[in-house]
Amino acid sequence: MAVIKRKKKSADAKIPTASMADIAFLLLVFFMVTTVFKVDSGIDLQLPLAEKVEKLQRKNLAIVWINDQGKVAIEDKFVPMEFVSNLMDQKMFETNGELIVEIKADKTARYGAVDAVFEELKSSGALRVVLGANVESGGR
Amino acid sequence: MLRKSRLKVQEDIPDSSMADIAFLLLIFFMVTTGFFNDKGLSIMLPGEAQGSAKIPKQNLCKIFINSAGNIYVDDQPMQEMTTISNYVESRMKENDKLVVIIKTDVNARYEWMLSIFDEMKKIGMKKISLQVNKKR
Numbered sequence: 001m002a003v004i005k006r007k008k009k010s011a012d013a014k015i016p017t018a019s020m021a022d023i024a025f026l027l028l029v030f031f032m033v034t035t036v037f038k039v040d041s042g043i044d045l046q047l048p049l050a051e052k053v054e055k056l057q058r059k060n061l062a063i064v065w066i067n068d069q070g071k072v073a074i075e076d077k078f079v080p081m082e083f084v085s086n087l088m089d090q091k092m093f094e095t096n097g098e099l100i101v102e103i104k105a106d107k108t109a110r111y112g113a114v115d116a117v118f119e120e121l122k123s124s125g126a127l128r129v130v131l132g133a134n135v136e137s138g139g140r
Numbered sequence: 141m142l143r144k145s146r147l148k149v150q151e152d153i154p155d156s157s158m159a160d161i162a163f164l165l166l167i168f169f170m171v172t173t174g175f176f177n178d179k180g181l182s183i184m185l186p187g188e189a190q191g192s193a194k195i196p197k198q199n200l201c202k203i204f205i206n207s208a209g210n211i212y213v214d215d216q217p218m219q220e221m222t223t224i225s226n227y228v229e230s231r232m233k234e235n236d237k238l239v240v241i242i243k244t245d246v247n248a249r250y251e252w253m254l255s256i257f258d259e260m261k262k263i264g265m266k267k268i269s270l271q272v273n274k275k276r
Contacts, residue, residue, distance in 0.1 A: 017159065020159040021155070021158040021159040024162035024163050024166055025162050027166050028162055028166040028169060031166060031169035031170055031173055032169055034173060034175075035169055035172060035173045036174075036176065048251040048254045050180075050181055050255070050257075050258040051258055051262060052181065052258055052261040052262050053179040053180055053181060054179065054180065054181070055177075055178075055179055056176075056178040056179060056180060058176050063178075066250075102178060102180060105250050106250070107249065107250060107251035107254075108249055108250070108251065109249070109250045110246060110247055110248070110249070110250070111205075111246060111247070111248045111250050111252075111253050111272065112246030112247065112272070112274075113250075114250050114253075115244075115246065115272040118185060118270070121185060122185050122186070122187070125187070126185075127185040127186075127187060128182070128184060128185075129182070129183050129184070129185055130180040130182045130183070131180050131181045131182075131257070132178060132179070132180040133179060133180050133181060133254060133258070134179070135179060
């Protein structure tokens, strides 16, 4: 009896770790493929809330940020309102005219600032616009 | 004799730290991944050429938002979103050519205009015109 017990104790239980690296690499490849590094981290603002929202595609998208002071930022840089149409002209050229502009404006921004951006977009012919909104409170 | 024993020495690539390296990279990519999850209300801006089409008055529904956040629908003050959407919906049922004009004061909050716009989308109104009141 005693002999058997001893034998059982000495048999060490190991977790098989041979496939650990494979699992890790599998997950790694998944994240590498899905990762898109953010070029446009944006400015700090609170989007308004809406219910009837659609999901946006990343393709051919340009984001125009408007903060609560009515300042406009494109690709992490504050730009004067008069330059928005120049930048959009360039983007229209890059995307072969299939540009979609997302306007992310703070909910307390003046409507006049949003309207001024509309005017700029109209003059560069970027007519497909999406007004960014959140479904529930919180977040960007 | 010596030579023989030397030949027997196995050459292994050390792979015990492979999993650690993989997990390190994995954590890096997990942390940096930001899934794109933007949502919004889409609109099509009118081109420069159009916009001068005359619409008969009975096909218009005018919603005015002033700088204090008061909302007037066809010159009647309305506060509740549900009353506005019910009113517009009933007019829409009577007249399928109805066009909604959302006229917003420049000093009004963007949020107010967007919530009206959202209501119009919810009741299925597709013909929406955005105007701005530039008078001070």
